[in-house]
Amino acid sequence: MTAAPRQMKLGAFLWATGHHIAAWRHPKAHVTAGIDIDHYIQLARIAEAAKFDMIFCEDAAGLREANVGIASQTSRSIGFEPISLLSALAAQTSYIGLVSTASTSYNEPYGLARTFLSLDHLSGGRAGWNLVTSASPIEAANFGSTGLRPHADRYERAREFAEVVTGLWRGKPGGASGSGHDGQSFSVRDALDLPRSPQGAPVMVQAGASDVGRDLAARTADVVFTAAQTFEEAKAFYDDLKGRLAAYGREPDDIKIMPGVAPVVAETTTQAQEKYEELQELIPDDVGVALLSSYLSISDLWRYPIDGPLPELPPSEGMQSRQALVIEQSRRDNLSIRQLARHFAGARGHWRIVGTAAQVADELQARFEGSAADGFNVMPSYFPGELDAFATLVVPELQRRGLFRKHYEGRTLRDHLGLKQPV
């Protein structure tokens, strides 16, 4: 018997009015997305009908932008808290996986493990947790006056947090040892008061791409979400992370690597390009520069000439890997601050493909078959239109090529992703 052909995994990354910073201003974007649960139920059904592996929600426990004037020109200051959102969607869907981001800096492992396990029971084994350490000082100010912890400390706390959570999901009191946990950051005495997960344990997702982040992923993650602009970057990350697994007694296939992709798809190349330009035109310069500043973890980018090059930047305590990505691109393509801001405002540093369904499928296929990705987290520019376009144009093309499922074979998220059930 021959093994079934390897197929790609797809996430539907739902965010506010869309991933494009100016999405909410687009005539076809649903502008009240952040207060309309029926809109999200519609998106979940589009994604489930297209047989996506999962819905993916990001999260931040605070505003995205410190400057209130800039913030008021984006749709990202208000929205649903993702765990309650996904719990609501659990009752309105039957197959699709439900993955939410939650921070190890502003939660306790016992409560977080319990909440995700509850979502897992509500959904019949479709829940996943995307671990983040939170790099924003705006969030930190909502949880005490001590400010953002240094990068290394955040990851040490995250490592201990993940260890306790995975232990609790396996029915052990407070961690792997089975006799309660008394560690550097956390102490937990009891086992969870809920039965074991229908899929063994909720799926563990991670997104940190720094060296310490990759080690944490290699140790504990089932899925890794990442940002990669070029095939070479994606391939280097893929090989590096898969190469780290053996040290933790794991097989390369135990982790699914799913880079973000921001497609703009239409019937013709010209239409796709026009669609993209239409969105880009809606970005105010001050919003673009502010967003770029937040990715670079600096506050005074607006002081520099907008048509000049990016200044030299010191390393930050924020998201180190994302910062390196932005700087590299600016040097490589010789971009001005304005050009770079627009470019990143569009796809937030993720891989952008503008084209027809066949062109988008070609690009995805090349990265998938070139072993630079196990699948993709799809980041539609605006909702519901661009999710619908991917579902009705690109997904059938991938199915024709045998690259994506036509039916769900199982019921749980682990089934969809082809992951082992933990013991």
Added chain:
Amino acid sequence: MDNGATMHLAVSPFPGTAEPSSGAEPDFSHLARFVQRAEAAGLDMVIFADSAPASGSDAANRQMPFEATTMLAALATVTSRIGLVAAASTVAHQPYNLARRFASLDIISHGRAGWNATMAQAPREAANFSRPDGFSGDDFRRRTEEYIGIVQGLWNGWDADALKFDKSDGRFHDPEKMHLLDHKGEFFSVRGPLNVARSPQDTPVLVLSGLSDMDIAARTADVILLEDGPLESTKARYDDLKRCVAACGRDPGAVKVLMNVSPVTHGTAKPTVADSMEKQFRSKSCDGFNMLMPAQLSALDNFVDLVLPALRQRGLFRESYRGATLRSHLGLMVGGAA
């Protein structure tokens, strides 16, 4: 036609008492049917406990294997009128996270959510939240009071008309109508604002239980849950509370007192229930009742078929819902305590 009645009725299913489900998996659909039945009967709200039991040893026997806020979100999508209140611990959650969760639940449910906070510290709970020594009684009380103030403050961070959605002007919201909290207190420091919009009922309903004194309830609560008792003492307690509420500058009607009762025992409604509820209610010792019962359809049906018609016949309980939000069911002004 509306009978003008003002009694409020909540139902609190005990945890761990759902009918055994047919399959091995825990059964959400059973719970959904229970809440839909309570909605069909026109009850004001369902209040869910969230007991993480003192020890994990009874986990196997627990038959509602859900954390209350996640369960409430799912229930909100399969109901349309009934209020949905979940207990959530001030030890298990940071105030910013809890305020967000309930603000979000309130939007998901179109203004039907409430938070049940308790002033009583759950034994052993703190030991699972990196507080092996727990809190002293006095610390817990002061901390909870500060916590509630933060949560209600965050819920008021966005004015009702803050969102503009103006695509052509590029103005999503009015920055003047978004307010920082800038709280710096004994136990917490929270800058705000919340990143969830204002609730359709202004703020989620705050239900307080485990009270040892009435001060905090008078200042902050929308609903309080108190134990049943002899008429003289419940009457005196009620009058005392309403005086406290007025002394805090609030309308005495802004806090509803519900008395915990167990109208169903061994699967049958007690024959004298309607009479004793009428007596307590007419003598103004409470504004309504929180009925504790197993999460079994038979128990609820028994109450709905045998007791509820008598309460309606006597003009004590309204014939149907008058509004769409939990605040409207409870006859509460929008806004709650500021």
